[in-house]
Amino acid sequence: MKILVVGSGGREHALVWKLAQSAGVDNIFCAPGNAGTALLAENVEIKAGDLAALARFAKENRIDLTVIGPDDSLAVGIVDVFEGERLRVFGPSKTAARLESSKIFAKELMRAKRIPTARAAIFEKQEAAIAFLKESHFPIVIKADGLALGKGVIVAQEFEEARAAVDAMLSEGRFGEAGRRLLIEECLAGSECSLHALVDGKNFLMLASARDHKRAFDGDAGPNTGGMGAFSPANNFGAEAQAQFEGAVMRPLLDGLRESGVIFRGLLFPGLMITGDGPRVLEFNCRFGDPETQAILPRLKSDLVPLLEATIEGHLDHATIEWDKRPAVTVVMASGGYPGKYETAKTISGLERAASEDVQIFHAGTRRKNGQVITSGGRVLAVTALGETVAAARARAYEAVSKIDFENCHYRRDIALSAVGGKIVGH
Ligand SMILES: Nc1ncnc2c1ncn2[C@@H]1O[C@H](COP(=O)(O)OP(=O)(O)O)[C@@H](O)[C@H]1O
Ligand SMILES: [Mg+2]
Known part of the structure; x- marks a missing residue:
């Protein structure tokens, strides 16, 4: 089986890494990918937004399954283009992706179905x-x-x-x-949590929960970023919240979509605020989260390919999913200055030394030049460690981070600290 992953971030490296472990997979391509995906896949120089070129590549290379990473490719209808060419693709259609690409569409649907939201x-x-x-x-x-x-x-x-x-x-x-x-x-008060669900139009299957760290600096200070770290499972989302969420959000949402004639097939990622009155939906994303995916997939024991296929074919009601009980902590290493102006082309050292069985180093903004890996974006790496406890996973992740270096590297020191009872005061 041949798989194409579209995108170039840490999320896509994590997807490539997980898909590469699947028994039935012979070849993986990543467009355009990064220096990390190049270790496991063949990078293809096509931008994630070049829908026609991607579909042509998939056709010419007889790709069996394409997995779409970025939201903007979905929003402009990459899935419709692929399906129009009879290519098998994982992700929602342009119409279904409106759940993410129009917050008003999402709000009106939530209103109509009385889904708890602001x-x-x-x-x-x-x-x-x-x-x-x-x-x-x-x-x-x-x-x-x-x-x-x-x-x-x-x-x-x-x-x-x-x-x-x-x-x-x-x-x-x-x-x-x-x-x-x-x-x-x-404005809602509470703590946030990221959920991921495979949705096949009728059925859904929840993945492990996670929490993101959006602000640039320790203590949730500084500007918003794409995400400076994550951990899974979330420490603010237990079995009771999950049951409440499935009944009050997922079921009515799928009903509402069906009633509006919208078939959602793909990954649905609701962002929640856990308030004193229960979970409230902040937004719906229609693709895997970044950096949540880098914390979730290392905990997934099941083969990802059959799960994606069951989603596309509408068989999620027969699917099962198995998780590593151990928590995962992901620390993002970013270029100094990010999310503002930052420099690139810094040589990254220590990558081989930092990796181990329970530590995965997912690349985001990296590329290879003259045999070296250099920085090429704001978020550079996502370092994920598994551990028997969150404290152990944190310690292991930060130990790996300490072995990696590039000029002006910046990372938060308090990822998952809230889950071990600690708190760094903001500056
Ligand atoms: N109603 C709300 N009350 C409090 N905070 C909110 C609310 N809506 C959004 N936020 C904050 O803003 C962030 C971004 O909002 P979100 O709806 O997730 O949009 P996006 O991810 O597209 O920027 C959230 O993660 C949350 O921190
Ligand atoms: Mg959001």
Whole structure:
């Protein structure tokens, strides 16, 4: 069997790594991939957004299964293009991916099905949005409707900040089409958690829970990033929350999609706020999370290929899934300055020395040059360790991190610290 993975981040390296262990897999390709995927797959120089070239490659090379990593490829309809060519592909159609690519579509569906989420009002006129803000309590949350590279959500502490966000979207057009409409949403208090579910249109199968660390610095200080680390399982999501979540979110969501004639097949990743009144949906993502995937997949004992096939074929009701009981901790090593301006082309040392049986080093922004691995992005590596306890997994992950070096490397020291009862005070 030949598999193509689309994307170039840590998530895609983790997917390639897991798929490469599958008994039936002969060849894996990754487009465009990174220096890590190149160790297990053949990198193909096609961008994740070049749908026609990707489909042509899959056809010409008789790819049996293509797995899509990035949200923007899904949002522009890569799955529709592949299916139009009768190519087997894992991911939701453009219409189904609207759950992620339009926060208003998702909110309206949640409203219709009474799925617990933050109360929200929808605006496309600046005057009406500002008038609403004048009557509002703060903090309040402003959300651009469309995909905005993780920058479209502003938790505004006071009126002026909220007004600036509304103006940027509705009058200045700074978010383009994504900010032509927006949501003004109640600010929820609690702790966040990431869930992943395989969804085959009718049935779903939950993967292990995880938690992400979005802020750049220790103690959740500094700007938002793509994610500076993760751990699995989440320490704020037990069996009771899971049962509540399946009944109050997953079931009605699948019903609602079906009633609207939308068939969702792929990976659904709801972001939750665990509040005093139970879980509330913050958003739906329609692909594997990054860096959650790097913490979840090393815990997956089952073969991933049959699970992806069952999702595509609608047989998830017969699928089973087995997990390593041990927790996993993932520490992201980033370029100094990220998520702002940063330099690239720094030589990375210590990669071989840091890897071991229970430590996986997933590459994100890396490439190979003159026999060396160099940095090529903001998030550079995701170092995952398994351990008997979260404390052991943390210690092992940080030990591996300490063996790796590149100039101006930055990482958080408090990944999963909340799960071992510790707390670093922000600066
Ligand atoms: N209603 C809300 N109340 C409190 N915080 C929120 C709310 N909605 C979003 N956030 C915060 O903003 C972050 C980003 O929002 P999210 O809806 O996940 O959009 P995206 O990931 O597309 O930027 C969340 O992880 C959470 O920290
Ligand atoms: Mg999010």
